[in-house]
Amino acid sequence: MNFVRSHILVCGGTGCTSSKSPEIIEEFNKQLEANGLSDEVKVVQTGCFGLCALGPIVVVYPEGAFYSMVKVSDVQEIVEEHILKGRIVSHLLYHETKAADNTVSSLNDTNFYKKQKRIALRNCGVINPENIEEYIAYDGYQALAACLTEKTPQEVIDIVSASGLRGRGGAGFPTGTKWKFASAEKGPIKYVCCNADEGDPGAFMDRSILEGDPHSVIEAMAICGYAIGANRGYVYVRAEYPIAVHRLQIAIDQAREYGFLGEDIFGTGFDFDIEIRLGAGAFVCGEETALIKSIEGNRGEPRPRPPFPANKGIFGKPTNNNNVETYANIPWIINNGAEAYASMGTEKSKGTKVFALGGKITNTGLVEIPMGTTLREVIEEIGGGVPNGKKFKAAQTGGPSGGCIPASLIDTPLDYESMAAIGSIVGSGGLIVMDEDNCMVDIAKFFLEFTVDESCGQCTPCRIGTHRLLELLNKIIEGNGTLEDLDTMEELCQYMQSSSLCALGQTAPNPVISTLRNFRDEYVAHVVDKKCPAGVCKSLLKYQIIADKCKGCTACARVCPVGAISGTVKNPHSIDTSKCIKCGACMSKCKFDAIIRA
Amino acid sequence: MKSIAELQAIRDKMQKSMNMRRDSDDSIRVVVGMATCGIAAGARPVLAAIVDEVGRRNLQNVKVTQTGCIGVCRLEPIVEVFEPGKEKVTYVKMTPEKAQRIISEHVVNGRVVTEYTIGAAE
Numbered sequence: 001m002n003f004v005r006s007h008i009l010v011c012g013g014t015g016c017t018s019s020k021s022p023e024i025i026e027e028f029n030k031q032l033e034a035n036g037l038s039d040e041v042k043v044v045q046t047g048c049f050g051l052c053a054l055g056p057i058v059v060v061y062p063e064g065a066f067y068s069m070v071k072v073s074d075v076q077e078i079v080e081e082h083i084l085k086g087r088i089v090s091h092l093l094y095h096e097t098k099a100a101d102n103t104v105s106s107l108n109d110t111n112f113y114k115k116q117k118r119i120a121l122r123n124c125g126v127i128n129p130e131n132i133e134e135y136i137a138y139d140g141y142q143a144l145a146a147c148l149t150e151k152t153p154q155e156v157i158d159i160v161s162a163s164g165l166r167g168r169g170g171a172g173f174p175t176g177t178k179w180k181f182a183s184a185e186k187g188p189i190k191y192v193c194c195n196a197d198e199g200d201p202g203a204f205m206d207r208s209i210l211e212g213d214p215h216s217v218i219e220a221m222a223i224c225g226y227a228i229g230a231n232r233g234y235v236y237v238r239a240e241y242p243i244a245v246h247r248l249q250i251a252i253d254q255a256r257e258y259g260f261l262g263e264d265i266f267g268t269g270f271d272f273d274i275e276i277r278l279g280a281g282a283f284v285c286g287e288e289t290a291l292i293k294s295i296e297g298n299r300g301e302p303r304p305r306p307p308f309p310a311n312k313g314i315f316g317k318p319t320n321n322n323n324v325e326t327y328a329n330i331p332w333i334i335n336n337g338a339e340a341y342a343s344m345g346t347e348k349s350k351g352t353k354v355f356a357l358g359g360k361i362t363n364t365g366l367v368e369i370p371m372g373t374t375l376r377e378v379i380e381e382i383g384g385g386v387p388n389g390k391k392f393k394a395a396q397t398g399g400p401s402g403g404c405i406p407a408s409l410i411d412t413p414l415d416y417e418s419m420a421a422i423g424s425i426v427g428s429g430g431l432i433v434m435d436e437d438n439c440m441v442d443i444a445k446f447f448l449e450f451t452v453d454e455s456c457g458q459c460t461p462c463r464i465g466t467h468r469l470l471e472l473l474n475k476i477i478e479g480n481g482t483l484e485d486l487d488t489m490e491e492l493c494q495y496m497q498s499s500s501l502c503a504l505g506q507t508a509p510n511p512v513i514s515t516l517r518n519f520r521d522e523y524v525a526h527v528v529d530k531k532c533p534a535g536v537c538k539s540l541l542k543y544q545i546i547a548d549k550c551k552g553c554t555a556c557a558r559v560c561p562v563g564a565i566s567g568t569v570k571n572p573h574s575i576d577t578s579k580c581i582k583c584g585a586c587m588s589k590c591k592f593d594a595i596i597r598a
Numbered sequence: 599m600k601s602i603a604e605l606q607a608i609r610d611k612m613q614k615s616m617n618m619r620r621d622s623d624d625s626i627r628v629v630v631g632m633a634t635c636g637i638a639a640g641a642r643p644v645l646a647a648i649v650d651e652v653g654r655r656n657l658q659n660v661k662v663t664q665t666g667c668i669g670v671c672r673l674e675p676i677v678e679v680f681e682p683g684k685e686k687v688t689y690v691k692m693t694p695e696k697a698q699r700i701i702s703e704h705v706v707n708g709r710v711v712t713e714y715t716i717g718a719a720e
Binding site: 003004005006007009039040061062063084086087126127133134136139140142145149259260265266267 | 600642666
């Protein structure tokens with residue numbers, strides 16, 4: 001057997017793939033070949049490491065050297081210096097792993113990873129997701145084996161219940177209870193369903209799990225099938241996640257080949273198989289009843305509940321539907337015990353949660369933290385804070401269904417109860433950070449535009465309500481709003497919450513409600529003073545030249561695309577506001593800070 | 599998959615070859631000096647011989663890495679062996695044949711090849 005002395009792990013997540021990691025892998029193979037190292041060194045494509053801001057990421061073992069922002073042109077240096085001569089290429093190391101004596105310090109000691117606890121992401125960035133044997137090496141399919149051969153279905157459900165695991169898709173419903181409902185229904189035909197229709201802007205947890213560790217979801221679905229008495233599973237995944245779909249299909253094929261899917265698994269007589277259903281990218285299909293209709297081949301429109309899917313789901317049969325991240329926790333819980341999982345987190349929110357950090361934050365990426373970690377720890381320590389010396393203003397959790405958390409509440413723990421108490425939600429895990437340059441009215445408008453687009457149109461409160469709400473926001477942003485409009489918006493929000501058919505419409509007003517509550521003064525500034533304090537809403541901006549500071553250099557007049565600036569050389573210039581299109585070109589050109597935006 | 603034994607067999611086989619990706623483990627480290635002085639003295643064939651020998655014997659609790667200049671260039675190629683909980687042993691003036699002997703005697707059987715050590719050369 002060939003001894004491989006070094007593994008080169010290259011991130012193959014969506015982020016790193018778009019910044020050329022496949023070319024990097026190709027170049028590594030080429031360089032290894034050229035140096036006669038192909039037999040002793042192996043290149044492995046993995047899933048997401050989480051630190052997407054620093055991608056493409058390359059990790060070289062056994063040293064554990066973590067190279068960040070690697071370019072194709074860096075590969076030769078890594079091979080010739082590190083792989084051949086054993087000299088760490090220190091200028092490519094992630095700066096936090098660079099020890100004083102030029103050696104490598106552990107990645108787990110960096111601020112980004114130190115406070116993380118990777119359960120659902122345990123194999124992402126560790127194994128090759130396209131190789132089932134690497135998953136098996138990391139205890140893969142042990143949980144399925146244990147359930148099928150040593151435990152009754154009821155015992156499996158009891159373990160899941162005792163772990164305190166709750167739905168990670170957003171609603172936070174206890175997973176064990178859900179399984180119990182489906183198991184109590186009469187067979188013989190039942191279904192296991194996996195919701196991989198992740199659609200919140202800025203959220204990529206589920207996608208990354210499918211890309212980095214698809215077998216964990218397959219294994220969990222088979223366990224669920226055993227627990228509730230189902231022999232068939234569907235994964236509903238978006239067609240616009242091609243890498244996730246591709247790797248999931250490979251994983252399903254391998255699982256069949258190794259006999260983890262199919263008939264008579266582990267010789268126990270239990271049959272289970274999984275099929276992929278591609279979604280066309282409609283946000284509403286993340287709602288479970290719409291998702292079920294879409295799987296059945298119909299238009300993805302929600303229906304009233306009850307009956308719940310546990311009673312009448314796919315093709316009218318009892319169905320258990322969980323989110324990708326929820327499933328990814330299950331094998332770990334079976335292997336390590338319910339107590340181990342329940343020992344993490346808070347009293348009512350057990351375990352860990354994955355968040356996708358985005359927006360105005362240094363370490364954009366994927367983090368998994370014990371429930372109850374405060375927003376401050378996530379943003380300032382793990383996330384590395386707000387870049388460019390700007391001040392943290394607010395964070396949006398839960399995407400378009402969630403709410404914004406103002407800076408004054410930054411010490412709130414991230415768990416289901418604490419988030420609900422301040423009018424937001426944990427949601428599926430999108431966490432968008434905003435700084436002082438973000439206008440909260442504009443943010444509310446952004447999310448409303450999204451829900452207007454994504455409303456399925458079936459019920460009036462959502463179809464018309466989102467439109468009217470957006471119209472009112474636009475009115476305010478253009479400087480035509482009145483204080484009565486704010487009250488009208490609040491009233492409309494209440495109607496939508498109470499009378500929409502599904503969660504999309506019920507939660508669509510949340511961004512408006514929470515910005516109105518936490519940043520009402522900003523709305524008032526737009527309405528009464530006709531000013532946008534953050535300087536975002538164009539209609540309310542005016543560019544002016546301060547005559548005292550202007551040297552008459554004419555740089556602004558030359559750069560103005562509409563000729564709105566006039567003046568003679570060495571004399572103060574002025575802006576004709578009726579012509580100005582507020583592009584800001586003059587302001588960035590001025591060397592004397594003579595142009596202001598007010 | 600018909601039995602748990604089959605699953606364990608795959609796991610054991612794969613775990614060994616993936617050991618190096620774990621943060622802490624109890625493997626023996628064999629380090630070859632691969633600075634300019636080492637390479638000039640013939641460290642590359644020594645490294646290749648070590649990798650070959652480890653592969654031939656299917657040793658999986660061994661990590662083979664390189665390091666830079668240790669400082670005694672006149673004694674290159676140098677190979678260091680780190681066993682968990684023991685003092686490191688430094689071998690000097692290595693050749694592919696000598697390196698193979700270190701694998702078979704020291705790494706496999708735990709007997710230091712005293713005649714090749716830096717102590718014997720000085």
